[in-house]
Amino acid sequence: MTVGGYRGRHRQRGFTLIEVMVALFIAAIMAVTVSQVAGQRIDLHLAVQQKGFAALCARELAARFRVEGYWPATGEQQGQFEQAGGHCYWRAQVSATALATIRSAEVSLYDSEQMQQALDRYTFYLEQ
Numbered sequence: 001m002t003v004g005g006y007r008g009r010h011r012q013r014g015f016t017l018i019e020v021m022v023a024l025f026i027a028a029i030m031a032v033t034v035s036q037v038a039g040q041r042i043d044l045h046l047a048v049q050q051k052g053f054a055a056l057c058a059r060e061l062a063a064r065f066r067v068e069g070y071w072p073a074t075g076e077q078q079g080q081f082e083q084a085g086g087h088c089y090w091r092a093q094v095s096a097t098a099l100a101t102i103r104s105a106e107v108s109l110y111d112s113e114q115m116q117q118a119l120d121r122y123t124f125y126l127e128q
Contacts (some may be wrong), residue, residue: 054109054120057088101128
């Protein structure tokens, strides 16, 4: 029997506003989390790439020092060279050791001529 055109219980179709808002909130939290993780991965990849370039520069610099018989004066020394399509800039603080024929060089490597932020630091021992 119908009363006023209404047949029994009214059935709900679709979602309530609260349900939609909760679903959007969860989706937003997931999107923020994914973007943060992606950003961290990109930063890590860039850092690893820079460290790899610095290691390549350090090996090349050590080889050049050895081959050229580099024997610098104590104090600060600096230079640059081209490596793997890029430029390596270096600054070394050279100091004497207990052995007269060996010097210690604390080498900082940079990827820009301004030499403000070191990519990495190494210690070389140079032999006369």
